[in-house]
Amino acid sequence: MSKQKTVFVTGGTGYIGSHCIVDLLNEGYEVITIDNLTNSRSGALRRVEEITGKKVTFYQCDLLDGETVHKIFAKHKIDYVIHFAAMKAVGESMQFPLIYYKNNVIGTINLIEAMKANNVYQMVFSSSCTVYGDPEHLPITEDHPTGAVTNVYGRTKYLIEEMLKDLSRAEEKWNIIALRYFNPVGAHPSGRLGEDPTKNFTNLMPYIGQVAIGKKPNLTIFGSDYDTPDGTGVRDYIHVMDLASGHVSALTKLDQEHLKFKTYNLGTGQGVSVLQLVKAFEAVTDTKVPYELKPRREGDIVSMFANTTLAKNELGWTAKYSLENMCKSL
Numbered sequence: 001m002s003k004q005k006t007v008f009v010t011g012g013t014g015y016i017g018s019h020c021i022v023d024l025l026n027e028g029y030e031v032i033t034i035d036n037l038t039n040s041r042s043g044a045l046r047r048v049e050e051i052t053g054k055k056v057t058f059y060q061c062d063l064l065d066g067e068t069v070h071k072i073f074a075k076h077k078i079d080y081v082i083h084f085a086a087m088k089a090v091g092e093s094m095q096f097p098l099i100y101y102k103n104n105v106i107g108t109i110n111l112i113e114a115m116k117a118n119n120v121y122q123m124v125f126s127s128s129c130t131v132y133g134d135p136e137h138l139p140i141t142e143d144h145p146t147g148a149v150t151n152v153y154g155r156t157k158y159l160i161e162e163m164l165k166d167l168s169r170a171e172e173k174w175n176i177i178a179l180r181y182f183n184p185v186g187a188h189p190s191g192r193l194g195e196d197p198t199k200n201f202t203n204l205m206p207y208i209g210q211v212a213i214g215k216k217p218n219l220t221i222f223g224s225d226y227d228t229p230d231g232t233g234v235r236d237y238i239h240v241m242d243l244a245s246g247h248v249s250a251l252t253k254l255d256q257e258h259l260k261f262k263t264y265n266l267g268t269g270q271g272v273s274v275l276q277l278v279k280a281f282e283a284v285t286d287t288k289v290p291y292e293l294k295p296r297r298e299g300d301i302v303s304m305f306a307n308t309t310l311a312k313n314e315l316g317w318t319a320k321y322s323l324e325n326m327c328k329s330l
């Protein structure tokens with residue numbers, strides 16, 4: 001990079017945000033980040049600084065506090081925004097829909113307004129494969145229909161994508177990439193940084209970790225009679241450091257081309273079943289993960305994995321870490 005560019009990261013103390021900041025700092029970007037610390041700890045940034053030997057500017061700030069967001073923006077010369085901050089628990093989102101719409105959708109509107117007021121129009125948005133709903137075809141390409149989402153969390157991601165699309169149609173200056181993540185797992189190879197939510201979680205991979213260290217007695221596998229090779233659900237697990245590098249590639253793309261609004265899948269393209277993941281984890285860590293086969297979890301999708309050709313061709317990005325790396329780093 002000729003001149004040091006500054007990235008404003010929302011949700012920087014969270015799981016994906018913190019790992020992404022490691023990559024941004026290593027690539028020479030300056031990072032300003034905000035987080036409301038409702039589901040993460042600021043200690044993650046201290047470890048990011050230890051890993052990279054570089055400094056991060058941090059503000060504890062909620063996106064719903066638009067005035068403070070404006071003030072922080074005005075204090076710095078920002079080139080790009082990466083917007084991770086969001087509430088993401090599917091079950092909770094069904095119980096408290098208004099909290100989810102308010103935090104995720106209104107929070108994004110506040111962010112957009114602060115960007116406009118400070119003449120910043122380049123953004124990478126954290127979207128999710130959940131916007132595709134129940135897949136009509138596999139692997140899933142970016143032109144697969146979106147919107148038939150069965151939960152509130154997913155609908156907030158879909159709505160934000162639509163809002164950003166409308167914005168880029170209405171105002172020529174916007175240049176936005178929405179990255180649709182498949183299932184992020186694993187941790188920084190240093191072992192100093194990982195997934196550390198303060199709230200309860202229900203995702204498979206952290207659960208396997210908890211069983212392996214004895215914090216939970218056994219794993220419940222939801223559904224063993226699906227139409228998949230071993231009967232258990234299939235997902236596209238992607239190493240969080242691969243996701244991180246996807247964001248760096250997206251920033252480079254924003255610099256090269258005026259896309260207005262464009263979406264890319266970030267996955268490995270490989271479908272892996274729950275049992276395959278458990279077996280891979282056991283082999284790599286030499287630890288038994290006791291499990292019970294139980295009925296299907298309501299609302300679960302059978303199989304989901306990405307077609308990653310577009311990200312490869314247009315962003316020059318592909319996932320590099322293997323399933324073994326994902327398990328080992330966890």
Ligand SMILES: CC(=O)N[C@H]1[C@@H](OP(=O)(O)OP(=O)(O)OC[C@H]2O[C@@H](n3ccc(=O)[nH]c3=O)[C@H](O)[C@@H]2O)O[C@H](CO)[C@@H](O)[C@@H]1O
Nearest residue numbers: 090128130183202203204205207220221222233234274300
């Ligand atoms: C309903 C739900 O939560 N959806 C979210 C979840 O989806 P998703 O269901 O893909 O992710 P999970 O990690 O919760 O589950 C992955 C697979 O493991 C199975 N499993 C999970 C936990 C467990 O204790 N036992 C078990 O067998 C599930 O049935 C599924 O087949 O994570 C995605 C990636 O972060 C989000 O985009 C989704 O919105």
